[in-house]
Amino acid sequence: MNPVIPDEIVERAYEGKTTKKDVLFLLEVPPFELFELADRLRQETVGDTVTYVVNRNINFTNICVGTCGFCAFRSDQGYVMDIPQILEKVKEAHSLGATEVCIQGGLLPDVNIGFYTDIIRSVKRDFPHLHIHAFSPMEVYHAAMQSDISIDEAILRLQEAGLDTMPGTAAEILSDRVRSIICPSKLKTSEWADVITKAHKAGIKTTATIMYGHIETVEERIDHIILIRDIQKRTGGFLEFVPLTFMPYNNRVGDEMIKMGRYATSGMDDLKLYALSRIILNTHISNIQASWVKLGKKLAQVSLHCGVNDLGGTLMEERISSSAGSTNGQFMSAQELEWFIVSSGRKPVQRNTTYTPVTSSDPTSRIKPRVA
Numbered sequence: 001m002n003p004v005i006p007d008e009i010v011e012r013a014y015e016g017k018t019t020k021k022d023v024l025f026l027l028e029v030p031p032f033e034l035f036e037l038a039d040r041l042r043q044e045t046v047g048d049t050v051t052y053v054v055n056r057n058i059n060f061t062n063i064c065v066g067t068c069g070f071c072a073f074r075s076d077q078g079y080v081m082d083i084p085q086i087l088e089k090v091k092e093a094h095s096l097g098a099t100e101v102c103i104q105g106g107l108l109p110d111v112n113i114g115f116y117t118d119i120i121r122s123v124k125r126d127f128p129h130l131h132i133h134a135f136s137p138m139e140v141y142h143a144a145m146q147s148d149i150s151i152d153e154a155i156l157r158l159q160e161a162g163l164d165t166m167p168g169t170a171a172e173i174l175s176d177r178v179r180s181i182i183c184p185s186k187l188k189t190s191e192w193a194d195v196i197t198k199a200h201k202a203g204i205k206t207t208a209t210i211m212y213g214h215i216e217t218v219e220e221r222i223d224h225i226i227l228i229r230d231i232q233k234r235t236g237g238f239l240e241f242v243p244l245t246f247m248p249y250n251n252r253v254g255d256e257m258i259k260m261g262r263y264a265t266s267g268m269d270d271l272k273l274y275a276l277s278r279i280i281l282n283t284h285i286s287n288i289q290a291s292w293v294k295l296g297k298k299l300a301q302v303s304l305h306c307g308v309n310d311l312g313g314t315l316m317e318e319r320i321s322s323s324a325g326s327t328n329g330q331f332m333s334a335q336e337l338e339w340f341i342v343s344s345g346r347k348p349v350q351r352n353t354t355y356t357p358v359t360s361s362d363p364t365s366r367i368k369p370r371v372a
């Protein structure tokens with residue numbers, strides 16, 4: 001029997017040269033052929049290790065001048081944490097063995113760069129060994145605009161304050177057609193790429209994300225991942241790629257889809273996207289992360305056989321997906337994460353934000369409690 005996937009497409013995948021045409025072909029092959037190719041590439045790149053990070057999300061405000069139609073987190077009667085409240089959350093995370101705090105929030109109308117640098121400086125002062133992963137490209141852009149300074153200057157000030165890495169969120173779908181419908185006041189595709197590129201050039205590594213399963217076409221998804229690959233070729237600054245399935249509840253875009261009988265993605269769509277991400281990004285980005293909050297624990301476990309090698313964080317306090325209808329929990333203990341990695345036939349390894357294993361010889365960062 002002839003192989004379902006032609007040799008030249010497999011070769012290009014191994015060489016990191018998958019084309020858009022290849023991806024369109026791969027979308028038509030039996031799904032388990034696609035998963036098998038992604039799984040082989042994962043095995044060759046990272047072996048059988050599945051990583052996770054012990055971290056805490058701190059969403060310091062849900063008040064926002066943004067108008068994103070997919071957002072269920074924003075609220076006009078919302079909260080703003082002050083620095084002592086943020087530090088209290090950090091202290092709790094630190095005492096539970098977190099190696100990272102991920103700090104993001106809405107876009108407050110009356111803040112400037114000093115607001116953001118004060119948060120970073122305060123956390124670094126009290127917890128110098130904790131990794132600060134903070135502020136999306138949209139927040140950096142907002143801070144720069146509010147302060148009438150350049151993006152480079154905003155990044156420099158955040159870096160001087162102690163920012164370690166940045167989340168590559170606010171990417172949604174990197175297509176201005178899609179953005180003009182789902183997030184018209186958010187930064188444009190070229191502006192997102194500009195902030196990310198400038199961060200990488202300043203030595204700040206970032207993650208990369210895609211939020212899929214709403215109004216975008218399949219081709220727009222593929223173009224998005226290929227754009228991420230192009231940026232990575234120039235900068236080498238992405239640590240991981242994180243597909244995030246759209247959560248359709250409690251938001252305008254989701255309401256309109258549900259009226260038309262659409263409920264975001266099927267599990268099969270999700271697994272195919274993970275597999276395609278591994279294939280398109282092979283040799284460029286080693287780490288493909290599944291979000292157990294979005295997928296649910298069992299589908300996240302299956303994704304480990306479709307190209308995924310990282311399960312993200314324990315999170316401790318996830319608010320953004322849960323406000324949009326996720327019922328998969330806001331915290332998973334390291335013990336449970338390790339259990340479901342092992343029961344998937346893989347080897348769990350706790351990592352830090354930059355993918356260095358956290359070992360017992362590093363007592364400042366090794367997780368202590370192993371249970372919730």
Ligand code: SF4
Nearest residue numbers: 064066067068071106
């Ligand atoms: S997604 Fe972010 S920027 Fe957009 S409205 Fe929600 S909080 Fe604001």
